Amino acid sequence: MEETTATGGTAFDRRRFLGLTAATGAGLVLGSGLVLTAGAPALAAPVPTIHPTSEWGATPAAGAIQMLPQPPTKLFIHHTDSPNSTDYSLQHAYALARSIQNDHIKNRGWVDSGQQFTLTRGAHALEGRHRSLEALRRGDEHVQGAHCYAQNDFAVGIENEGNYMTAAPRAEHYAALVELSAYICAQFGIRAYQIYGHRNFNATDCPGDQLYAMLPRLRADVATRIGGDPTPAAWTTLRAGATGERVRALQYQLRAHGATVIADGSFGPGTESAVRTFQSSVHASVDGEAGPQTWNQLHRQLARGSSGEAVKAVQNQLNAAGIPVGTVDGAFGPATESGVRTFQTRAKFPVDGVVDPRTLARLTA
Structure with missing residues (x-):
């Protein structure tokens, strides 16, 4: 089932971006040219506590959850673009997860929460979309999400509570982000240099200027835990008049x-x-x-x-x-x-x- 967004602002108009979709969508080629193969990191990572959908009171998905038969090759970092709450309790984390799911199903028309995982300012990690924790524990499957246009077949997403345009995440939040990211990368065989911000793919300010500026540090911290080189791809920009x-x-x-x-x-x-x-x-x-x-x-x-x-x-x-x-x-x-x-x-x-x-x-x- 293809998921498309509802237009108009909401309490979780995250990333100030319209038209987000979970589907392969226009411009996405899925055929004999697509091979998803990730190199396994050298080291294992500690298993963080991730609260499943059954624990925080998620409603049933509004449609079929698409389980793809290969692991994701990229990890995307997002922010909710919502107020930076000072309630760091687990109860607040549950309420946040329910609010996101309600918004995504009722206002955006998606089958479930768009992202696979949510991380709160209180450093609580939660399963976002149903079956995401199951896929993560297996390591060889991927739950198709709805967090980045034309990349949802390839990328797993972490939604970070807060707005990080001018503020940085709390130290506790960042430490939990490293732990969760390292575990996701280790389980799926995602290399540290394949950690991205949403803005690396779509016209958006997500995950905020401050959190985006921390991604080199995040890649390095994850690489320290799972091994490998954190240096990302360095693309050459080509424009009109170029030849060769x-x-x-x-x-x-x-x-x-x-x-x-x-x-x-x-x-x-x-x-x-x-x-x-x-x-x-x-x-x-x-x-x-x-x-x-x-x-x-x-x-x-x-x-x-x-x-x-x-x-x-x-x-x-x-x-x-x-x-x-x-x-x-x-x-x-x-x-x-x-x-x-x-x-x-x-x-x-x-x-x-x-x-x-x-x-x-x-x-x-």
């Missing part, structure tokens, strides 16, 4: 999402129009430039067995980097996997043959 293989890779990525642009390596009016159309379709900032937010939305993790235009982008870039993989045919076979591994070795990245955001960003740098 990086532009061709962008054009292939746009074609993977349905654009009819020609992959000629020239960022002309046709490419700019395709970028704007794509940005609008995924509710990203519409500026006609392919910056980090646009690249984040364009990229779908690729591995052996993937196929399509996005694979051509990888193959073309590997050839341009002096790592010959043969014909640019869009089939991610043994030669392409070997080329990706060679490139990852040179870049001193984890060598797994999977093209995640960091690998593609370095390829196109």
Whole structure:
């Protein structure tokens, strides 16, 4: 069942963003080009206390909860954009969870709370959407949420109580966020550098300027607990007038999402129009430039067995980097996997043959 939002402000008009949806939605390609594969962290993480929906009085979901047969590959951090309460009790946490669920079902038309998990200013962690705790404990499934347009098949979300535009989270709240994030990443095999703010994908100020500024620290703190490198992908911004293989890779990525642009390596009016159309379709900032937010939305993790235009982008870039993989045919076979591994070795990245955001960003740098 596809979930779409109701328009208009509410008490939890979180992230000041309209049109949020849990569905794959416009611009999202789900086909042979999609492979969700995460590298398992080296270390386990302590199990935090997470209060299930049955404990805080959740109403039954208004529709079927979609359980996807693969784990998420990203963790998104949100804020509720609501008052910074000084009631840190568990009872307040329960009431907050009920309020969010009521808003999301009755005012937004979703089947349940949009996010999988909620973290309060009192440092209480709660299950948001039904079955999210079940999926987390298993580690090999994902409950489709409704917290970030065009990313809900790939990302698990933590909703942090409060407004963090000018205020920072309480120390206790932040410590609990590290603990919960580390456990989620360890269970699902999400690397620390795949922790994002909502604004990294959609046109929104979520999770607030102060909390967003703390994400590098959060990634580092999570990496300390589960291992790995916390450095996120460093995308190169491309704009009108640019030329070369990086532009061709962008054009292939746009074609993977349905654009009819020609992959000629020239960022002309046709490419700019395709970028704007794509940005609008995924509710990203519409500026006609392919910056980090646009690249984040364009990229779908690729591995052996993937196929399509996005694979051509990888193959073309590997050839341009002096790592010959043969014909640019869009089939991610043994030669392409070997080329990706060679490139990852040179870049001193984890060598797994999977093209995640960091690998593609370095390829196109």
